[in-house]
Amino acid sequence: MSGEVVFVLAAAAIFGLGVHGLLTAGHIMRKLLALNLMLSAVFLLLIVVPARIDGLPDPVPQALVLTGIVIAVSTTAFALALMVRLFRRQGHAAIHPDVDPRMLGHVTGRTSAGPQEEHDRGSGSR
Amino acid sequence: MNPAVLLVGLVFIPLVAALVAVILPVRFRRPVALLGALAWPLLLVPLSIAVARDQTLTLVFGGWTPPLGIGWRLDALGLVLLWVHALAGIAALPGAWHRFGPKVVAAAPFWPLWLILSTGVNAALLAADLFNLYVSLELTTLAAVALIATDDGIAALTAAMRYLLLGVLGSLMYVLGVGLVYAQTGSLAMDQADAAAIRDVALVLMLTGLMVKAAIFPLHVWLPHAYGNAPGPVAAIMSAVVGKVALVALWRIWFQTAADPPDLLADLLGLVGAVAIVYGALAAYMQPRLKMVIAWSSISQFGFLMLLLPLASQTAFQGAGFHLLAHGLAKAAMFLAAANIVTVLGSDSIRHLPGLDKRMPLEAFTLALGGVTLIGLPPSGGFTGKWMLLTAAWEQQGWFWLVLIALSGLMSAAYVFRILALTCFHPARRAVHELHARPPKITSLAALLLALLAVIIGLYPHPALELLGRGLPGGAS
Amino acid sequence: MIDLLALVMLLAGCFFVFAGTVGMLRLPDVYCRLHALTKADNLGLLLICLSLALLAGRLRITLLLLLIWLLALLASTVSAHLIARHSRARRPPTGEPQ
Amino acid sequence: MNAQIVVDIALGLILVGLAAQVALGRHLFRSIVFYVAFGLAMAVIWARLGAADLALADAAIGAGLTGALMMVAFRRLVGIDPEQAQAQMTRHSHVAVAVAALTAGLVATVGLAALTMARAPESAGMQVLARLEETGLGNPVTGVLLVFRGFDTLIEMAVLLTAFVGSRVMTQRSRLNVTTISGFELPLVRTLVAVILPLAVLIAMHLLWIGADQPGGAFQAGAVLAGSGVLLLLTGTLLPAPRSNAMARLALVAGVAALSLLVLVPLSQGRPPLAFLGKGSLLFAEAAMMVSVAVSLTLLFAGAPALKAGRQ
Structure with a gap:
């Protein structure tokens, strides 16, 4: 058993945990966390699986993963802004409008617009 | 001059325009975006001549030949989709211009995003490198999601979020597949990356990832809400190209990276397409809103395009490629017409449709023409595409596919005629209440021209068919 | 000889860090936890840095390790202070376990 | 072992x-x-x-x-x-556990199989190491990112820019949120900022400079600067500003613009796009990318189009 095997197994476990998180999460931020975990697992596999060159990881996958990390943080930042906006508009942070009320906890029954509706509701102009 | 250099313009004209638009104050963004969005399609004329002559154009960045560097490749299929992109984009401009004027809140980010979407689509169409395709598709997805969110309704924001999360899931599966291919073959170039043992797994991973992005059933769940709730011009450009870019990438990987794709998988994916055709059409028939009908119809039509994988012949490719062209134009036209209907009526509920042909005849005509293409009635472009696919199924004695293609026309007819019957022949043809100011006539005319174009290409199909007749995306026939 | 000394310091450092972690998990309230976290951890980090400096035996590395320790010290001082302050504003210390 | x-x-x-x-x-x-x-x-x-x-x-x-x-x-x-x-919002599901376990098993199988499979004798990575000398760079990862696969990096910077512009769709409709934490006025915190900030800038410059030959580069340096930006926002030294300004917008596009120049300038000389222009051009592009990464991420944190000076 070598280090590579250990890290492949770890990546698989993390991927599975991410899948579990994605399936069970009601809150959008939890889904984002789960997706980020899965991405990390993929990145780990990308580095561990290709052959090492002179005892170091192949530079090409390293560059790919570095690119992937920056894309991941960009996407996450954008998704968080979208989540905050959606939360303002609908008052809860679940994706499905017809979500199981128990999952929304305290916001049950608050079906219409969110608690801090702004002046420029809708897509209209200022 | 090597015509391949012109390819740079396809990506960098919209990109540089986007940068300029970001730097300039808000009031200058719209004209800059207009210039950028009108400039890059001009390159398609010389590029079409070059592709017609040389079959494919290739460009290698920095002179570092793959697998060291990144290559671009423009073939007939890419060219067809570039034309769809250009035409749909130009037709969507009047509507976008009207809706996102400088006084609108979302206009400041809208115009740069519009240009970035074009950049991403064109880069993804040209990509001949597996990882470059990933970054380009990410750019496309992110811009598309943000453009959907410019609507700011709960439905649009929810749709955007769902699209984003599923898109990330799809791309991470795709990247995992790419990583496995690289590990085994040491190359990321699409035509060098073939290998043996782990390939099928990697292929399945990459295809699944792309199927999410292309909204192929059963990974389609993001599409109807996204298209149905996005602002009209955005829905038009997205239905015309954004999903199809992923589909074209899927075809390319299928025929190029997997030089000898397994038959079982081909039949399975064809079957998935078959279910999508039926399911999408049924769902489209049930929808209470016009835009949702058009959106669900895309699921059905995308399923249709998956039939290329099991048929896999020259004729089938011509048919599928042509269908891509006709469907893209018709869909964009229908979404643009629907957008005008929403603007005027304040809603696109089909309850409001009766009597529309009197008050908004151009829109009603556009919907009818688009519908004709979707069904595949002669002489529309949709007919040519379906006919070629039928011929391909006949040649290979694929009776199941034959019946399916014939059936799909009937099913499209069901949801299209439901809309048209409601619009023109409903007994209770109430007067349409105009709630809002009518958008400028040019927006209606642009949609109508696009729909007409989708019919006209059916009358003159030869240039496109000849281009597509050069070969499957992999070059093999 | 130097190796042995370094080893002892490394182990001692690990012990202090470990103790700090146990303290953070086991102690009853915010103030006690901060106490464990800052004091034990900083001492542990110092010992580890010193031992690594001994093993490296180069001035540049030693100075860098010292810088790392000072930065960590500064960061933990300020963050502990802020956490304690925030905590006191919300729930003043009573001496009783919370 | x-x-x-x-x-x-x-x-x-x-x-x-x-x-x-x-x-x-x-x-x-x-x-x-x-x-x-x-x-x-x-x-x-x-x-x-x-x-x-x-x-x-x-x-x-x-x-x-x-x-x-x-x-x-x-x-x-x-x-x-x-x-x-107190948000929890998770549900328990045996199906989810089963699916997750199955996925993990599949990934493990595929990963382990991939470890033992036959590999191509020649890989892009080997070519990178063999031809790195032509670029004069010492760090192969930087070579891949900026020379051999520079176009990927350009699109990646465009993705970062898109994330910012796309976030504006949402944030411009909301009131500006205060990101400051309480207690920033304390002398201790000011000392921290006074010490950390110059050091962080120094580290960023160092990472940028050595990136050509050693681990480091524009992204790492930009991230360190963005971290400092976050600190300044938290301490109220910088505050989110409601209106954008030309400086902020230039900083946001600097990375993509510089990389576009690397692509387009060789074209004007009749060479292929992104042809290698020498180490100096890379440093120029990396500096621009560092600025873009730092500013984009800081502004994404602030949820604002620009920053202004806060209380000192």
Whole structure:
């Protein structure tokens, strides 16, 4: 058993945990966390699986993963802004409008617009 | 001059325009975006001549030949989709211009995003490198999601979020597949990356990832809400190209990276397409809103395009490629017409449709023409595409596919005629209440021209068919 | 000889860090936890840095390790202070376990 | 060798344990905190594998900035609705456990199979190492990022720009949220800022400068600067500004613009796009990218189009 095997197994476990998180999460931020975990697992596999060159990881996958990390943080930042906006508009942070009320906890029954509706509701102009 | 250099313009004209638009104050963004969005399609004329002559154009960045560097490749299929992109984009401009004027809140980010979407689509169409395709598709997805969110309704924001999360899931599966291919073959170039043992797994991973992005059933769940709730011009450009870019990438990987794709998988994916055709059409028939009908119809039509994988012949490719062209134009036209209907009526509920042909005849005509293409009635472009696919199924004695293609026309007819019957022949043809100011006539005319174009290409199909007749995306026939 | 000394310091450092972690998990309230976290951890980090400096035996590395320790010290001082302050504003210390 | 495998197993277990806390933890805030710890553990594993560039990037971006962005988003949710602090919103499902276990098993099988499979004798990575000399760079990862696959990096910077512009669609409709934490007026905090800030700038410059030959580069340097930007926002030294300004917009597009120049300038000389223009041009592009990364991420954290000076 070598280090590579250990890290492949770890990546698989993390991927599975991410899948579990994605399936069970009601809150959008939890889904984002789960997706980020899965991405990390993929990145780990990308580095561990290709052959090492002179005892170091192949530079090409390293560059790919570095690119992937920056894309991941960009996407996450954008998704968080979208989540905050959606939360303002609908008052809860679940994706499905017809979500199981128990999952929304305290916001049950608050079906219409969110608690801090702004002046420029809708897509209209200022 | 090597015509391949012109390819740079396809990506960098919209990109540089986007940068300029970001730097300039808000009031200058719209004209800059207009210039950028009108400039890059001009390159398609010389590029079409070059592709017609040389079959494919290739460009290698920095002179570092793959697998060291990144290559671009423009073939007939890419060219067809570039034309769809250009035409749909130009037709969507009047509507976008009207809706996102400088006084609108979302206009400041809208115009740069519009240009970035074009950049991403064109880069993804040209990509001949597996990882470059990933970054380009990410750019496309992110811009598309943000453009959907410019609507700011709960439905649009929810749709955007769902699209984003599923898109990330799809791309991470795709990247995992790419990583496995690289590990085994040491190359990321699409035509060098073939290998043996782990390939099928990697292929399945990459295809699944792309199927999410292309909204192929059963990974389609993001599409109807996204298209149905996005602002009209955005829905038009997205239905015309954004999903199809992923589909074209899927075809390319299928025929190029997997030089000898397994038959079982081909039949399975064809079957998935078959279910999508039926399911999408049924769902489209049930929808209470016009835009949702058009959106669900895309699921059905995308399923249709998956039939290329099991048929896999020259004729089938011509048919599928042509269908891509006709469907893209018709869909964009229908979404643009629907957008005008929403603007005027304040809603696109089909309850409001009766009597529309009197008050908004151009829109009603556009919907009818688009519908004709979707069904595949002669002489529309949709007919040519379906006919070629039928011929391909006949040649290979694929009776199941034959019946399916014939059936799909009937099913499209069901949801299209439901809309048209409601619009023109409903007994209770109430007067349409105009709630809002009518958008400028040019927006209606642009949609109508696009729909007409989708019919006209059916009358003159030869240039496109000849281009597509050069070969499957992999070059093999 | 130097190796042995370094080893002892490394182990001692690990012990202090470990103790700090146990303290953070086991102690009853915010103030006690901060106490464990800052004091034990900083001492542990110092010992580890010193031992690594001994093993490296180069001035540049030693100075860098010292810088790392000072930065960590500064960061933990300020963050502990802020956490304690925030905590006191919300729930003043009573001496009783919370 | 044996000691190595023990360390590897311990690292793997720590990583999986932290991931479990993120995915299964009850409270959202706790999960976010554990995600930061997960990112740091990831960085340690990159270092163990010899991928120093990734270790730096993951520590700064993956753990630090992603964590900061998540925390500030969490705070915004709590600001809108205080009860969000107790948000749980997870359901229990045996199906989910089964699917997750199945997926993990599949990934493990595929990964282990991929480890043992036959590999092509020649890979792009070997070509990179063989031809790195032509570029005069010492760090092969920088070579891939900026020379051999520079176009990927350009699109990546465009993605970052898109994330910012796209976020504006949402943030411009909302009131500006205060990102400052209480207690910034304390002398202790000011000392911290006074010490950390110049040091962070120094470290960023160092990372940028050595990036050509050693681990480091524009992304790592930009992330360090963005971290300082976050600190300045938290302490109220910088505040979110409601209106954009030309400086901020130039900084945002600098990275894509510089890389576009690297693509387009060779064209005017009749060479292929992105043809190598020498080490100086790379440093220029990296400096621009660093500025863009730093400014974009700081502004994404602030949720604002620009920054202004706060109380000193």
